[in-house]
Amino acid sequence: MKEEEKGLSTIVKVVTRWIVGFILLFGIYIVIFGHLTPGGGFPGGVIIAGVFVLLTLSFGREVPLRKLNSTLASELDSFGALVFLLVGILGLYLATYFAQNFITTFPQQYFRPFSAGVIPICNLAIGLKVGASIFMVFIILAVTRVISVGEGRMKMLRKRTGRRRRK
Amino acid sequence: MKLIPLMVAIPLGTAFFIPMVSRKNQRVPDLLGNLCTFTLFLLSLCLIRFVPQVYFMGGWKPPFGITLVLDGLSSFMLILVNLVTFLITLYSISYMELYTSKLRYYSLLLLMLAGMNGVILTGDIFNLFVFLEIAVISAYALTGFGTEAEELEASFKYLVLGSVSSVFILLGIAFIYSLTGSLNLADISQKLAGEGIFQSPALWFAIILFLYGFGMKSAIMPFHPWLPDAHPSAPAPISAMLSGLLIKAAGVYPLLRIFYNMFGMGNLSQKFIPQILMVLGGISMAGGALLALIQTDIKRMFAYSSISHMGYIFLALSLGTPLGILGALFHIFSHAVSKSLLFLTSGSLEYVLHTRDIRKMGGIEERMPITAFSGNIGFLSLAGIPPLAGFWSKLFIILALVKAERLGWAIFACGVSVLTLGYYLRMNRYVFFGKIKSAFRRVKEAPGTMLGAMVLLSLVVIFLGSLLIPPVKKVLLSPAVHILYSGEDYVKLVLGG
Numbered sequence: 001m002k003e004e005e006k007g008l009s010t011i012v013k014v015v016t017r018w019i020v021g022f023i024l025l026f027g028i029y030i031v032i033f034g035h036l037t038p039g040g041g042f043p044g045g046v047i048i049a050g051v052f053v054l055l056t057l058s059f060g061r062e063v064p065l066r067k068l069n070s071t072l073a074s075e076l077d078s079f080g081a082l083v084f085l086l087v088g089i090l091g092l093y094l095a096t097y098f099a100q101n102f103i104t105t106f107p108q109q110y111f112r113p114f115s116a117g118v119i120p121i122c123n124l125a126i127g128l129k130v131g132a133s134i135f136m137v138f139i140i141l142a143v144t145r146v147i148s149v150g151e152g153r154m155k156m157l158r159k160r161t162g163r164r165r166r167k
Numbered sequence: 168m169k170l171i172p173l174m175v176a177i178p179l180g181t182a183f184f185i186p187m188v189s190r191k192n193q194r195v196p197d198l199l200g201n202l203c204t205f206t207l208f209l210l211s212l213c214l215i216r217f218v219p220q221v222y223f224m225g226g227w228k229p230p231f232g233i234t235l236v237l238d239g240l241s242s243f244m245l246i247l248v249n250l251v252t253f254l255i256t257l258y259s260i261s262y263m264e265l266y267t268s269k270l271r272y273y274s275l276l277l278l279m280l281a282g283m284n285g286v287i288l289t290g291d292i293f294n295l296f297v298f299l300e301i302a303v304i305s306a307y308a309l310t311g312f313g314t315e316a317e318e319l320e321a322s323f324k325y326l327v328l329g330s331v332s333s334v335f336i337l338l339g340i341a342f343i344y345s346l347t348g349s350l351n352l353a354d355i356s357q358k359l360a361g362e363g364i365f366q367s368p369a370l371w372f373a374i375i376l377f378l379y380g381f382g383m384k385s386a387i388m389p390f391h392p393w394l395p396d397a398h399p400s401a402p403a404p405i406s407a408m409l410s411g412l413l414i415k416a417a418g419v420y421p422l423l424r425i426f427y428n429m430f431g432m433g434n435l436s437q438k439f440i441p442q443i444l445m446v447l448g449g450i451s452m453a454g455g456a457l458l459a460l461i462q463t464d465i466k467r468m469f470a471y472s473s474i475s476h477m478g479y480i481f482l483a484l485s486l487g488t489p490l491g492i493l494g495a496l497f498h499i500f501s502h503a504v505s506k507s508l509l510f511l512t513s514g515s516l517e518y519v520l521h522t523r524d525i526r527k528m529g530g531i532e533e534r535m536p537i538t539a540f541s542g543n544i545g546f547l548s549l550a551g552i553p554p555l556a557g558f559w560s561k562l563f564i565i566l567a568l569v570k571a572e573r574l575g576w577a578i579f580a581c582g583v584s585v586l587t588l589g590y591y592l593r594m595n596r597y598v599f600f601g602k603i604k605s606a607f608r609r610v611k612e613a614p615g616t617m618l619g620a621m622v623l624l625s626l627v628v629i630f631l632g633s634l635l636i637p638p639v640k641k642v643l644l645s646p647a648v649h650i651l652y653s654g655e656d657y658v659k660l661v662l663g664g
Contacts, residue, residue: 071190078183085180088172097226098172146319 006060016058024051031127035116041126048127049134061142070139073132080129087118087125170210171222171235174245174284175298177207182277189270197260200273204253204280211245215642218242219650219660221290229290229661230354236290236661239646240496244287244420246643247500248412250627251507252280255404258511258620261613262404262518266312272402275312279305279408283416290661292340292425293350299336299417303329303384306413309405310397321393321400328393332383339376342369353661356429356654365434374440377425385418387481388451391474395458398473399466399523403514406466410473411507415499419480423495427651428658432487444485449579451478456586460593464523465513468594469506472549475587476502482580483564486571492648494563501548501556501631508624509545512538515613515621516598525594530603534610539599541621546591548628551584556631 007013030037031044055064087099094102101117109115181203189195214237222235256276263269282302289295307329311322344350346369347358364370379390386394394414398406426435435441455475462468476498483495515538516531517523532539548555551562561584568577612618634643650657 075187078187081183082180082187085176085183089176089180091225092169092172095226097223098176099225101225 006062008058012058016054020051020054023054024048027051027127027131031123032113032120034123034127035119036111036113041123042130044123045127045130045132046134048131049138052135053138056138056142061139064135065139068135070136073136073139076128077132077136080125080127080132083125084122084129087121091118170214170217171220171237171288172224174207174210174214174288175281177210178203178277178281178284182274182281185274185277186270193269196270196273200256200277201253201260203277204249204256207280207284208246208249208253211242211249214245215242218646221661230349230351233294234290234351234353234661235288236657237288238650238657238660239643239648240420240423240650241287243496243500243643243647244416245284247503248280248283248287248416251411251503251624252276252408254620254624255407255507255511257623258407258514258617259404260616262514262617263402265518266402272309272312275305275309276405276408278302279309279413283412286416286421290352291350292343292352292355292429295421295424296333296337296340299384299421300333302413302417303333306405306409310401310409312402312405313400318400321396325393325397328383328390332380332390335376335383336380339373339380342373342376346370346373351661352424352429353658356431356658357662359430359434365437371438374430374435374438377422378440378443381418381422381425382447385414385422385477385481386474387418387447387477388454388474389447391451391455394474395467395470398470398510399464403466403510403517406469406514407507407510410470410510411503414473414477415480415503419477419484419495419499423484423651427487427492428654431654436487441485441487444481445576448478448481448483448485449576451475452482452580452583453478453586456583456590459590460586462590463526465516465525465594465598466510466523468525468590469509469513472509472587472590473502473506475583476506476549478583479561479564479580482576483567486567486573488567488571489648489652490563490567490570492651493644494560494567496644496647497563497634498557498560500634501560501628504624504627504631505545505548505555505557508541508621508628509549511617511621511624512542512545515617518613518617519610520607525597527604528598528607529601530599531607531610532599533603534607535612537612537618537622541625542599543595544625544628546595550588550591554629554632556628559632559635 027044027047027050030039030047031041034040034044052064052068089098091100091102092098103117105115105117113120181199185196185199189199218237218239220237222237223229224233224235227233259272263272266272279302282298282305285298286295286302289298307322307326310325311318343355346364346367347355349355349358359365383390398410401409426432426440432441451474455471455473455478459468459471459475462471480495480498480502483491483498513523515535516528519535520528522528544555548557551558561580565577565580568580633639
């Protein structure tokens with residue numbers, strides 16, 4: 001099967017191509033300005049994952065996996081969580097308590113991206129973690145299926161990609 | 168002092184670190200997992216010195232911030248959870264060779280451990296819910312770890328029933344928050360004492376929701392259907408973890424905290440809550456034991472036995488007397504170590520014989536003496552034979568029942584104990600004694616690390632009675648009983664400290 005024949009119709013593909021960049025940018029904006037405007041790491045991360053979900057739906061499952069393969073996504077997922085934990089532990093040693101703020105914010109920095117102490121770092125970490133894990137959940141649902149192997153027994157399989165089928 | 172948050176941070180960090188570093192090498196997850204749980208066990212022993220201690224997360228004082236409370240009870244539970252988890256990870260080194268993905272296994276196991284340590288330490292009711300979810304969601308995934316049909320079905324059943332109970336708990340927390348405007352256990356307790364909130368029907372509804380939610384998590388009899396499916400389907404170390412630790416850390420422990428420290432057992436007796444707990448306990452004891460009698464799958468039998476023993480714990484904690492609490496806590500410990508030992512034994516049998524049906528086994532003692540030894544120690548302990556762990560805890564529960572002038576219940580508890588001995592003897596006769604089947608003439612004993620973990624756990628079971636020697640009791644059990652019995656001391660510790 002050729003690449004162009006996969007996924008949804010040309011109209012959907014073209015529109016997707018136009019808007020994907022804007023959605024990604026909006027997601028990043030929500031994460032970075034999480035401490036100033038409504039939003040934060042979690043909603044921003046979900047929007048970023050939404051970009052990949054949209055790509056999967058309109059172009060088929062190989063396209064997003066070429067941009068972000070599952071190993072890298074899993075590593076980003078763990079990395080996000082570790083950064084968040086690191087912020088907590090640094091609070092323990094640079095300040096007094098776990099997760100305490102250790103970056104001082106001066107009044108001239110208020111309402112700018114670099115303010116609110118460690119909260120922007122936490123938001124970034126959460127954005128990374130949530131984006132990567134929701135992408136992973138979607139991809140796992142897209143590439144695995146459960147087949148029945150007789151007598152009510154079932155097995156989980158990884159779906160073959162188009163390229164391998166041609167061989 | 169700075170060590171308290173590390174009890175949650177270390178397993179959480181290792182859980183996310185393992186998948187990053189060990190994609191190529193299969194030995195790295197083993198090493199990191201065991202190192203992590205061993206460190207945590209040592210840390211939990213060190214923390215005894217700091218009891219009692221309150222830790223303010225992020226430096227925010229209660230009632231606004233999240234507090235971690237290290238009192239007698241948390242320290243007692245931390246030692247139990249981290250000791251058993253260490254031995255289980257030691258066992259997993261060889262056992263998990265049967266499965267494909269060790270890195271995911273250790274990752275999920277350590278997440279579950281982080282959740283349980285969090286539940287034990289936290290002094291904030293919503294935070295407790297969050298940690299509870301971390302622990303049980305990892306448990307759902309681990310139950311279906313083998314991805315066979317039966318395992319996936321059990322995992323799904325557990326997921327549905329577990330989520331329902333979690334929603335009930337969350338709803339209960341919402342009611343409590345709307346009534347008191349606080350989420351800190353000690354602060355809520357103070358606010359409940361101050362005003363006449365106990366007249367409000369909403370509060371009693373919340374109490375029933377908690378009873379249902381945590382009753383389901385601890386698999387007490389009418390809410391038990393997930394357990395006999397979930398516990399046998401999981402890999403053996405996870406069965407040991409679920410049956411030994413999770414139903415206690417996620418079920419009984421929060422119930423103890425909420426009913427004793429937050430509401431106060433005296434207040435609850437206005438509406439017969441202790442009586443309800445007692446009846447639920449009684450039903451589970453008898454029902455679990457009777458159903459265990461007819462099982463042929465060895466792990467399923469152990470699972471029903473867990474329900475029966477949870478009944479003992481509920482019966483003891485419903486009394487509300489110091490001796491009853493002591494019995495319940497000691498039974499939590501002794502059941503956790505004995506049942507983990509039995510599940511590890513069943514895993515060892517399954518590893519060698521590739522079956523879980525007790526009718527197909529027989530005379531295994533001849534070929535697997537160490538497995539037979541640990542199986543015997545485990546079952547003798549749970550059946551209440553002196554001087555093993557289970558004897559002491561059952562003795563205390565029955566003494567407490569007699570002292571609280573509930574002779575009928577005491578006789579009932581003795582009767583169920585006889586039933587327990589009955590079904591374990593049946594298991595023993597089928598599995599270890601008798602003539603060996605020709606198919607198993609040449610089987611070899613399980614690998615060394617598995618045997619090592621089982622022998623260490625057997626030693627814990629044999630010598631657990633030493634917790635009752637006065638100097639040891641003064642450090643470990645007495646503070647735990649005290650903090651539950653006198654709720655005011657808990658409030659004073661958190662808010663006044």
